[in-house]
Amino acid sequence: MNYDLVIIGGGPAGLAAATAAWEDGCRSICIVERDRELGGILNQCIHNGFGLHYFKEELTGPEYAGRFIELLRSTGVDVRLDAMVLEVTAQKQVHIVSAAAGYEVLEARAVILAMGCRERTRGAISIPGTRPAGVFTAGTAQRYMNIEGYMVGRRVVILGSGDIGLIMARRMTLEGAKVLCCVEVMPYSGGLTRNIVQCLNDFDIPLYLSHTITDIQGRDRVERVVVSQVGPDRRPIPGTEMTFDCDTVLLSVGLIPENELSRAAGIQMDPRTNGPVVYENMETSIPGVFACGNVLHVHDLVDFVTAEAARAGRAAAALCAGGPPAASRVLELKNGAVVGYTVPQRIHLDADFQAAEVFFRVRAVCGRSRITVTDGIGRRLASFSRERLAPGEMEHIRLPRALLNSAQGAITVSIEEEKP
Template sequence: MVDLVIIGGGPAGLAAACKAWESGLRDILILERDKELGGILNQCIHNGFGLHRFGFGEQLTGPEYAGRFIEMLKGTGVKVQLDTMVLEVTPDKKVHCVSKEYGYQIIEAKSIILGMGCRERTRGAIGTPGTRPAGVYTAGAAQRYVNMEGYLVGKRVLILGSGDIGLIMARRMTLEGAKVLACVEVMPYSGGLTRNIVQCLNDFDIPLYLSHTIVDIQGKDRVEKAIVAEIGPDRKPIPGTEMEFDVDTILLSVGLIPENELTKQAGIEMDPRTKGAIVYENMETSIPGVFACGNVVQVHDLVDFVSGESELAGAAAANYIQNGPVAEGRVLTVKPGADLGYTLPQRIRLEGVEKSTNVSFRVRRICGKSTILVKSGDTVIARFKRDRLAPGEMEHIALPRVLLDRAPMDEVTIEIEEA
């Protein structure tokens, strides 16, 4: 029996483990399927990590950011099993895993933190028409080839999707000597951070075509051409707007999906909006003592927020083991308004909120000067002003316990009122 098993040794798992140890827990085990800790950060060799956590004077790369937490972990007695694949998590908190060193293990845990991260959406998931030649990669796979394996995946590149990884790979491929012809985005706005659009596209004169998509991929053995067309409000290509690009590589940056096979298998309640687990204010799932944090719950824009959310889960897991479950009491359901994609957490137990609780969300469209309204029924219980809101940037608000206590109904809705 282990007090706390953490699945995943990326930024979420590392932060959760350090915080659980700091909170007094001494029997902690991290299970990581890769051969080293750090997760996706190991291939993110660009800087810009940790600006919120370590201050704007620090320009850390992904491996450096991971290294900070790995160093903190070395100062603890947290046990780590690398090269270990978790096969199943059962509702009674048994973790089935396999590794070369230990063989097949069934580890019983008092508490579990799920921190498996996310994966990329592939060409098959978006149904891009055309032949199936070599040279079509997800942006993350290309990033690993270039940054970790030392392979240049192509010389003439078109990027579909303007998520952060795609934008960063536009710059990376350019710096490695490739010609990035364009970045093509199906939505009328970019899905990435503004700073990445400026630093990765504008600074290198790479055009961004909004409301465009690839309508045909041509090539026998390797990609030879990509046909791009403008799309209308109905998401259908507009005839006569086609552009032809001579390319040998297409990178796909068309969204990330939380890695939740283990979560579903355990019977944990899922949110169809986030594609992750439904969680309470302390990141606890519908199974008591099982917590989820990081990109496995919601896809984050900044790793700093992953770390903060995961520390919340680590402290909550320690509290669960030391003091038992959160006391029963009033529970508020948090719902997104029309302009929001989702809200997290989806449920707030008032007994679990000491002073305030954070709610994060993403908007569905770009909004100018706006007010974020927190409503319970027709009653507005809180207002937050913002100069701008964008789908590529996660928003955070802190709701004080005193305001939540005043909610006339057991339901809270977050809405956007544009000026």
């Protein structure tokens, strides 16, 4: 079957991309979603705080997804649910399988990758100890509680201070569990400041920075965990052990973009983000294949996912409408001091845009700082002031076309912390 645009993933990124492409005139769109319903991870995020940027109001995750699902119902977008994508080729053939239609190959003029991300597990971080029941990733526990209706434990220790873990600390407490502590191996939190305040501080849940779990004990079910302080090398310090009697361990130790399909297609990947290398319009190294959302880089806010996916949807619609091919002049973006990565990594200087949206994360907590943008000869093109920067919060700057056109060579985004 042939479509102009095939979108892989029906979560917030896929929904926003489809909506934007339809609004820009693309009338042959198919969303392929492996779950039984649209919405992705938002369906289990029953807390509020979504939509403040995009809808200018506070919504729960299902409400936010519902807004886009309703918009989609007013379009002619074809939706394949409970369908698994097996392969995406460089020729934009999407191989899928489902109980309803069996094995199919969808031919597309453009493809948008919106597969999201997955959680790191206990095996990925090699926590020592026995292998009892009661060890969950935070997202799995969230699904059990909010969708399946199961209480996963009563006395809980959370490893990692990612946003899902922080939110689950509050959720478990509200359901009557005792969250003993949240343990973070880094000297700073990995989550948003507002989640630290609302989910830990407001419930008097201690956060142990520069600590990690060094042993999980129990036979059939978790009985206790040992927590140790770590040094600057992230190694446990002997003699600092604390033992917590608990029946549950939740892991919030990072997210991994789901890019098996991307790699198999031969798309160039960025080892810093574990996602595809993209241009300012979200196009990957394969012309006509775009990427957006958490499959590209892990976001803090779904509103930013929506804006990024809409950009990909509009670009895909323009390509399907016979828009001009990609321009030849390309500007490369690099990460400088303290910056972990930039998205996009490349910009078409002749493309139709007023300003390039650049997202990045820092590698360390910084006080009052300046974000500096320099070109290949060391000339400062722009600077932006920030009161505070932290790895748990994604940063965003806009670079006008005139600034980019004046650059000589690649441009570098760096952080200069101001001395007190």
